[in-house]
Amino acid sequence: MTDKPKIAMYWCASCGGCEEATVDIAERILDLTSLVDIVFWPVALDFKEEDVENLPDGSVTASLINGGVRLTEHDHMIKLLRKKSKIVVAYGACSAWGGVPGLANLYRKEELISLVYHETPSVVNPTRVVPERRSIVDGAELELPDVFPYLVPIDQAIDVDYYVPGCPPTADVTWKAIETLLSGRLPPKGSIIGASEKSLCDECPLNQTKPEKILIQDLKRPHQVIPDPEKCLLTQSLLCLGPATRGGCTALCIRARMPCTGCFGPLDPVSDYGAKAASFIASIIDFDDEKSVEEVIDKLPDPIGTFYRYTLATSRLAGRLTEGKR
């Protein structure tokens, strides 16, 4: 082992997209490995948990952790990495805010299980079997892991120093974040690194067509309209969340003529993204003519999936909704 900075990478309840994203910095990986020693990366390198345990506390320069926390294993590993690391980075939307799987927090675990094993139309399950924490098969007691009732972002389990946004973060954002971590000029704790300091509009190719003050009379869903590709999508009544969202991705979705769905999260790291985005949209709806606000809002039957797609697990809204249902 050399005296180069040590980097660890780990995944919790991840889809593998963040891992693919780190592999996408492919041609720069060689630069990276000349700058740092990677001491733990389960997807690619043959290190074991024991190898991490044997490192002195605080000896890892930075641990990049993706995915939310759903299993006891995740909780255990990120606490171990916290102890061994100077800096812990929540890498990607799931780790920072729960991401898309955080939408499961709208339901209790028992509801997920009941749907999957009893109610879906392809299931044939007359004896109502469900996967059990412990089950006896051929005299052996088989165990499945404990799943936490809700998925939480990693900063609800450990202390987090920085956040890298995106679902997943792009290769450029990842590289900038690593440069920041290695530069020695560290931003204040809690900062979002690698991405832009401005809203997505600032880097959007349609930005010059966005008026000073937007007012819309209608809301359209993406399948209902073929937008003019040369005009700001918001001015065409499409719900683009760019103004409420941090930049850094170079407006990839908008370049493919689809509105921003907010995967880079809020500009202000501690704000409730969904609430901010929803109030922004509410503020640009022009209900001066006959239409009521309700009529316009009715055109958007799923505000949670629209505004909280990546951040529901950070919001107290999910818990409240679940309580309400009980």
Next chain:
Amino acid sequence: MKDIVITPTTRLEGHGKIVVCLDDNGDCNKAYLQIPELRGFEKFAEGRHAEDMPQITSRICGVCPMAHHMASTKALDDLYRIEPTNVAKKIRELVYSIFMLEDHAIHVYVLGGPDFIVGPTAPKAERNILGVVAKVGKETALRVISMRKTLRKTNEMLAGRTINPVIGLPGGVSRPISSSEVEELKRIGNEAVEFALFTLKVFKDIVLSKKEYVDAIASEAYTHRTYYMGLVDEHNRVNFYDGKIRVITPKGNEFAKFEAHDYLDQLAEHVEPWTYVKFPYLKQVGWRGFTDGEDNGIMSVAPLARLNVADGMATPLAQESYEEMFKVLGGRPVHHTLANHWARVIEIVYAAERLRELANDPEIADPRIRNLPSEVPRVGIGVVEAPRGTLIHHYETDNRGVIRKANLLVATQHNAARIALSVDKAARNYVKQGRVDQGMLNMVEMALRAYDPCHACATHTYPGSMPFTIYVYRDGRLIETLRREFR
């Protein structure tokens, strides 16, 4: 008296867990592969806008987001009963071919290939990516990296993003291809076909020229006589993007051919208490437990299954290699799990040829990329062949297009029962009289990798790099634990 020892490894739940139960003689009575995680996408799909599903479900798996994106987009076509424009179908198939090519290539060279390129009999320590580089040379490794980069950049251009694409909409795609991009695509098409033929040559030179490798593919240890399922076009040729689902019997006769919309007549799912994975099977045959043969509805999907169910390939070079494979391995269907590696290379050739065809299609830059839906939505069912097999998305909505119910039958799930057979067979071969041979780790690993199981689609475990722990029980007592660690 049950005396289960809880080992320190129980906290590593992310591992696939294999449990081996012994009989009175200490031989393997039964072995189980447990899949330990559940995320509940079908539940939280409820209440979402249907048109958001192609982007939401692509988050099921960061390795094959395009497969979920496309199955979902096709379910939306069906939901709104809207036919996509001609060019939209071609653009979808173009990005899909690029995705299949890239995903398969990574498996051949990085994830599964080491078993074959380095060799199934090579020491475990050499069967990794470094071993591959040593065998094929650094230049080839760089060529693979460069091809992957080109293909992923191309799909970022065409589909918005490679990981989590955005172009799919009911009735079409969001973005046309410009005529200047077509020139670039033609060049990439040629490069892709060259790359595919080169890969085929590598496979032939290294694998097929050695009798011991071919014998390993055909060995009984990796053989199960199950049904097979996959998409075929109107001439019963392999198609990744569209067609009818065809099922053949273990003897090779057509058992069923149906539209995705009718999948509930043909497919059902079985639940076991010891794993989160559900086991799909053929409803008309029935579930008879974990055995192969004609009397049990277990079927297999993915590259070998697709070639088994099809009468041929739709492109000439792929057709040639399709014929060669069945000639060498003794005709259709081939029941050898390890032949998936060969079938995957043939599919690489097909994907590259199809990419080149579509790039040269005179209509590909047509700007008429969308038909707008006008029907009231109710039920939508879509299917594609994911790299790892048949993938079905099924949505029911209210008349505002808000999801009421969703059902997903994921590729690796269709293979779950056959994978269980493979694990069981490995255990029976290597656990004798209470002694567990380390060879079991190798055999399980090689069998699993051939399927390229993507438990990311149900869990968070990365395909091809599946760490697992084997627990051996006798009289309900844990007597031995073997771990296959992260690689």
